[in-house]
Amino acid sequence: MTDTLSEQLSEAQIEGHVEDNVEENAVPQALRPRPAINLDNAFFFESLTARGELSIQQCSDCEELRHPPVPMCPDCNSTHWAPKAMKPSGIVHSYVVLYHPIVPPFEPGYVVAVIELEQGPRVVMNLEGVEREDVKIGMPVEITIERMDADLVLPVARPAAGKSNGEQA
């Protein structure tokens, strides 16, 4: 299992879709908490790991995008769906700054945001590259797919380059 995932990671990195979020020469530290993977959301993590893509469930009958993943379309009750790769951009819909309880390896004061993707669905992810006091609702972000450790690949949002709302005034 681990070998397969590691091989997929290497392939994705060779293709340049997955960036490395691990600091060089970093002191060994606690790994990030593992996501709870089930039959409905497994595709989400497989898309990140194998292809460096942020994929969202799309109903095969009415084409509604839905997230978090569920077995049945809330609009038309269809159980047919396929993963659809999203554009790596969006805006900050909402966010929290976490101080307590802190789970290693996170440091107090990190930002977790609900990112509204350009295509509509909202996805929770870390927001990096901006001081917590400078985060603004509606701030444009770009999303990169990053390797956190040998077995974990996650999307990370950062202020979009060249967008006025994302820059410090």
Ligand SMILES: [Zn+2]
């Ligand atoms: Zn539907």
